[in-house]
Structures are given as structure tokens and as C-alpha cells.
Amino acid sequence: MKINKTWEKDGFIIRLAEKSDDESYFYQNYCPLDKEVARLTGSKEVFTKEEVISFFHKSIDDNNRYFFLIISPDGRIIGESVINEIDFDLRCANFRIAIYHLTDRGKGIGKWAVENTCDFAFEELKLHRLELNVYSFNKQAEKCYLKAGFKREGVLRDAVLDGGKYADNILMSMLEYDWKEIKK
Numbered sequence: 001m002k003i004n005k006t007w008e009k010d011g012f013i014i015r016l017a018e019k020s021d022d023e024s025y026f027y028q029n030y031c032p033l034d035k036e037v038a039r040l041t042g043s044k045e046v047f048t049k050e051e052v053i054s055f056f057h058k059s060i061d062d063n064n065r066y067f068f069l070i071i072s073p074d075g076r077i078i079g080e081s082v083i084n085e086i087d088f089d090l091r092c093a094n095f096r097i098a099i100y101h102l103t104d105r106g107k108g109i110g111k112w113a114v115e116n117t118c119d120f121a122f123e124e125l126k127l128h129r130l131e132l133n134v135y136s137f138n139k140q141a142e143k144c145y146l147k148a149g150f151k152r153e154g155v156l157r158d159a160v161l162d163g164g165k166y167a168d169n170i171l172m173s174m175l176e177y178d179w180k181e182i183k184k
Contacts, residue, residue, distance in 0.1 A: 003066075003124050007116045011073030014081060014113055017060055021069060021077070027052045029077040034101045040138045041098050042160065059084075066120070070099070070113050078104040081113040083121055083130070092129035093121065105140075114148045122179045129175050135160055136168035149182045150174045 006015040017026070031047055038045045047055075059067045064086040070079035079099040086093040097113055099105045121127045132150065134142050146152075150172040158166035 003120075005068075005120055005124065007112075009112055012109055012112070013071040014068050014116055015071070017056070017067040017069045017080075019057065019060055022053050022056050026056055026069070026077055030100055034103075036102055037098065037100055039162065040135065040141065042135065043098075064088075064093075066125075068113070068117060070109060072104065079110070079113070081117045083117060083125070086125070086127075090129075091127050092131065093125070093127055095121070095130050095132045110141075111144050111147065114144060118148060118174060118179060122176050127176065129173055131171065131173040134170050134172060135162070136170055137162050142170065142172075145172050148174070149178050151178065 004016060006013060008014075027049055030052055031049075032045050033041075033043060035045055037043075059065055059082075062084070065082065065084040066086075067084075068081040069077050070081060072078045078101065079097065081095075081097045083093050083095055095117065097110060097117070099110050118130060121130050130150075131153075132145065134145060136142075136155075151174065152170060153173050154171045156169040156171070159169040160167050
């Protein structure tokens with residue numbers, strides 16, 4: 001069962017993605033990804049229209065995923081905040097977020113999206129654990145996650161290549177106890 005949730009701040013909106021967001025809305029704002037954003041997220045810059053639309057529809061239909069879109073005041077989709085790989089028996093899930101273009105970063109919107117998505121995960125979904133991976137060269141994201149209450153759990157040393165150099169893949173998590181402590 002999907003829970004409908006929307007947040008608004010300074011004209012920005014976070015809401016669940018809908019099928020009607022696909023081609024005319026999502027694809028046009030997603031592709032191509034900013035080169036640096038693709039690097040920081042371990043993605044490629046350019047996807048075919050078919051790849052994006054297929055992934056988008058699959059994500060919306062997935063009962064173990066909440067796919068939130070981050071929308072700017074001018075109506076552009078500027079990012080996503082996703083809870084996926086949900087295990088309702090274990091009460092745990094994976095979390096990821098992306099702001100698609102560097103011009104939309106550094107405004108506090110990512111931090112706001114992380115906080116609201118975590119609140120949703122623990123309040124609405126009643127999760128016990130939310131986890132993520134971040135590359136060691138994505139210092140801004142790691143700092144944001146630490147401020148939000150995620151804790152470093154482990155490091156996969158030299159697990160990714162970044163421009164021909166090895167970098168670490170950092171595992172972070174937030175438990176419901178951590179989240180409750182933050183909310184006090």
C-alpha cells in the first residue's frame with residue numbers, strides 16, 4: 001500500500017512520482033545528467049529515452065520503493081529522493097538521493113529532502129534501519145548525511161574507480177533510535 005506524502009518549502013515540492021511524470025516531465029529534466037553529478041552518484045551522463053522511461057515506470061510500480069521527486073518553484077524536476085529495497089519483515093531499506101544538476105545544489109534542498117524522507121521512513125513506514133552508500137570523494141553528500149543523523153558503519157576500501165584512482169565506498173545507516181534522538 002502506497003502512502004501519499006507531499007512536502008513544500010519556499011516553493012519547492014517533494015512528492016511521489018506518478019506515471020504521468022515520465023516522458024514529458026522526468027526525462028526532459030533528467031537527461032543529460034551533469035557530468036559531476038554522474039561522477040558523484042556512480043551513474044552515466046546520458047541514458048536513452050527508453051532506458052529512463054522504462055526505469056521510471058518500473059520504479060513507480062515497485063511495491064518496495066517510494067520514489068519522491070524534488071520539484072523547483074518553476075516546475076522543473078531537479079532531483080529525487082528514494083527509499084528502495086524495503087524489507088518490511090526486517091523493517092529496513094536503502095536510501096538514495098540525487099540532485100540532477102550542480103546549478104540546483106548548495107541551496108539546502110538536498111538536506112531538506114533527506115530529513116523529510118527519513119521522517120517518512122521512520123514515522124510512516126515504521127522502519128528500524130535506513131542505509132545508504134556514498135563514495136569517499138563525495139564529501140558534500142557525506143557531510144549532509146552525517147548532519148541528518150546517519151552514522152558511518154563501514155568502508156569498502158578501494159571499491160570504486162574515480163578518474164583512474166581508487167576510492168572508498170562508505171556504508172552509512174540511521175536506526176530508529178538515532179532518528180528518535182534527533183527528533184527530541
